[in-house]
Structure formats: structure tokens, C-alpha cells
Amino acid sequence: xxxxxxxxxxxxxxxxxxTTGHGIIKTPIFMPVGTVGSVKGIGxxxxxxxxxxxxxxxxxxHLYLRPGLDIIRRAGGIQKFNAWNKPMLTDSGGFQVYSLxxxxxxxxxxxxxxxxxxxxxxxxxxxKVMDIQRTIGADIxxxxxxxxxxxxxxxxxxxxxxxTLKWLDRCFNRFNSTMPLYGYDQMLFPIVQGSVYEDLxxxxxxxxxxxxxxxxAIGGLSVGEPAEDMYRIIxxxxxxxxxxxPCYLMGVGTPENILEAIERGIDMFDCVMPTRNGRNAxxxxxxxTMNMRNQKWASDFSPIDKNGTASVDKLYTKAYLRHLFVAKxxxxxxxxxxxxLAFYLDLIKNAREHILQGDFKQWKQSVIGKISRxx
Numbered sequence: 001x002x003x004x005x006x007x008x009x010x011x012x013x014x015x016x017x018x019t020t021g022h023g024i025i026k027t028p029i030f031m032p033v034g035t036v037g038s039v040k041g042i043g044x045x046x047x048x049x050x051x052x053x054x055x056x057x058x059x060x061x062h063l064y065l066r067p068g069l070d071i072i073r074r075a076g077g078i079q080k081f082n083a084w085n086k087p088m089l090t091d092s093g094g095f096q097v098y099s100l101x102x103x104x105x106x107x108x109x110x111x112x113x114x115x116x117x118x119x120x121x122x123x124x125x126x127x128k129v130m131d132i133q134r135t136i137g138a139d140i141x142x143x144x145x146x147x148x149x150x151x152x153x154x155x156x157x158x159x160x161x162x163x164t165l166k167w168l169d170r171c172f173n174r175f176n177s178t179m180p181l182y183g184y185d186q187m188l189f190p191i192v193q194g195s196v197y198e199d200l201x202x203x204x205x206x207x208x209x210x211x212x213x214x215x216x217a218i219g220g221l222s223v224g225e226p227a228e229d230m231y232r233i234i235x236x237x238x239x240x241x242x243x244x245x246p247c248y249l250m251g252v253g254t255p256e257n258i259l260e261a262i263e264r265g266i267d268m269f270d271c272v273m274p275t276r277n278g279r280n281a282x283x284x285x286x287x288x289t290m291n292m293r294n295q296k297w298a299s300d301f302s303p304i305d306k307n308g309t310a311s312v313d314k315l316y317t318k319a320y321l322r323h324l325f326v327a328k329x330x331x332x333x334x335x336x337x338x339x340x341l342a343f344y345l346d347l348i349k350n351a352r353e354h355i356l357q358g359d360f361k362q363w364k365q366s367v368i369g370k371i372s373r374x375x
Contacts, residue, residue: 208241259368287307290318310342
């Protein structure tokens with residue numbers, strides 16, 4: 001259930017609350033990616049106390065393959081299994097199936113693919129994906145879709161969209177004919193596809209809202225298209241999708257992308273960028289991005305980030321973190337990942353506060369140039 005708390009007067013930015021079986025999510029919100037049920041290199045204590053995460057994301061494809069549904073069911077659901085007693089969302093696996101390339105085959109019935117782990121063959125149908133996500137037990141689950149590549153010709157995008165809409169109907173039929181397994185409700189979000197073609201996106205938006213779902217997602221963006229195309233499609237979709245329901249932009253993105261998307265009406269985000277870039281020595285800060293392998297930090301004994309909210313930001317110096325990266329110590333990747341996720345959650349917390357205060361657009365303009373700089 002979603003409660004709209006505030007909407008900006010001069011843009012589509014909004015603040016709200018999503019009530020789930022594992023607690024309330026205050027939006028806008030960023031979800032750390034926990035693909036296999038864990039955020040890479042970060043424990044639950046850090047997610048709670050350092051990063052202040054409200055919800056994390058798991059992936060149906062990966063959890064289905066390993067550890068497998070029997071283990072998750074016997075554990076009592078994903079939150080019992082990974083000790084994360086807060087809301088979770090599962091991506092249906094559509095993006096992972098898309099990324100398998102030559103080792104998968106898509107048909108009207110679903111998708112057959114080979115495991116990237118051992119080469120074993122499997123099939124995902126809309127019905128099976130609903131059953132898998134029921135078993136995993138996330139609070140918010142996603143409809144099975146095909147994520148089209150970029151560039152993508154119109155004919156392929158149109159055929160893919162028509163198949164995704166047929167799959168969506170099958171997803172809802174299965175979802176509505178089954179029950180959650182662990183004593184709390186689950187929400188099913190449809191995914192809007194259609195590549196960068198406005199008529200296809202409009203068609204998809206108008207079809208998915210017929211299901212009166214508890215939230216909606218926009219997929220198939222941040223796959224290589226220019227940023228202006230991404231923003232154009234977001235604007236188009238949020239003009240049509242219900243304003244009193246949460247809207248989730250899948251797989252996006254940079255801090256700049258997130259602020260631009262909030263201005264266009266997006267409530268929820270996920271992306272591997274904070275942790276992946278962190279493991280590769282890139283830090284996001286309120287002053288810009290830092291490459292911690294650069295020589296310029298070798299004798300800089302100031303804190304990692306004077307504006308950071310995580311304890312690692314004040315505890316360690318830039319010189320020490322650079323030393324850890326140059327020495328290829330695992331601690332470097334942990335510190336950087338904690339810092340980046342804490343920054344993303346702080347960024348989105350500030351965005352929410354300024355939406356509630358009524359000055360989001362002015363605030364966004366004052367910070368977006370700084371956070372996009374390279375230091």
C-alpha cells in the first residue's frame with residue numbers, strides 16, 4: 001500500500017510511504033542490490049547502521065539457481081535465510097535472461113536457458129516465475145518480461161512488447177490464483193517496456209494500468225541509450241502511470257540520473273553502481289567523484305569524506321584507503337562500498353526532505369553540478 005505525502009509544485013517529484021509486511025519504506029528510495037541475497041561484501045549490521053538501507057533487492061534467476069528454492073523454503077523465506085528483517089524486492093530475472101545472450105532462447109511460452117554455473121538447462125515461464133517469487137518470499141515481486149537491448153529496431157521492440165504483455169496477463173492470473181507462503185502479503189509490479197519508442201511505451205503504460213497494481217516499474221532503460229532518451233521515456237511514462245502508486249525505475253543509475261528521475265516522478269531505484277564502482281576505487285561524494293588509486297591521494301591524511309554519514313568516512317583517511325587499493329586489500333572494497341551506498345541513501349534522503357519542504361527543484365539545481373564533477 002502506498003501513501004502519497006507530498007508532490008512538488010514545479011515538477012513531478014513526490015514523496016510517499018510504501019507499507020509492506022516487513023515495514024514501511026519512505027520514498028523516494030534507493031535499494032542496494034543483493035543479487036544472491038547479500039549485498040556484495042557488506043553485512044546486515046552495516047546495511048542497518050552505516051548505510052541506513054530500508055529495502056534491498058534480490059534476484060530470482062540467481063536465487064533459483066543457488067541456493068535453490070528448497071533451501072529458501074525450508075529457511076522460512078528469504079528474510080529468514082539472510083537475516084534481513086526488512087522489506088525486500090525480487091527482480092523477476094528478465095534482465096539476467098536477456099544478458100545470457102547465446103545460451104538462452106525466448107518463445108511465446110517463456111524462456112529456456114543454460115545455467116551460467118554448470119550449464120544445466122532450465123525454463124522460465126510467467127507462471128513459474130510467479131511460483132519462484134512466491135517461494136523466495138520478497139515483499140515486492142516483479143512480472144516476467146523481456147528486456148530489449150539497445151539499439152533495438154522497431155519491429156523487434158514491438159514484437160517483444162506484445163509478448164511481454166501476454167506474459168504479464170499470465171503473471172497476474174498465476175499471482176491471483178496463489179497465496180503467499182510465509183504469512184505476509186506480496187505486491188506484484190508490472191514492468192513497462194518498449195525500448196526508446198514513444199508509441200510503444202505509451203501503449204505499454206496504458207495496458208499495465210488496467211491491472212490496478214500496487215506499483216509499476218519502468219524497465220529497459222540504462223542499457224546504453226543516451227541520457228536524454230532515458231529522461232524522455234521516463235517523462236512520458238510517469239505522465240501516464242498513476243501518481244498515487246509507486247513507480248520504480250529499474251537499474252538506474254548515477255547520482256545525477258537519480259535526481260533527474262526523481263524530478264520526473266520516480267519513487268524507487270536500484271543499481272549495482274555504488275558497490276561495483278566502489279570495488280574499483282571510485283567514490284561518490286557531495287563534492288564529486290574520486291578515483292582512490294590516483295597518486296594525488298597518496299599523502300592526503302584528511303578523512304575520506306568530511307560530509308559522509310558512514311563511520312568509515314571519518315575513521316579512515318584518503319591516503320590509507322588509497323594504500324589499501326594499491327595493495328589490493330579486500331578491506332578497500334568494503335570501505336568504498338559502504339561509503340558509496342551510504343552516500344546514495346543520504347542523497348535520496350535529502351531529496352525526500354526537500355520534496356517535503358517544497359524546494360526540491362531548486363535544491364537539485366544547487367547540487368547536481370557538484371556531484372557530477374571529477375575530483
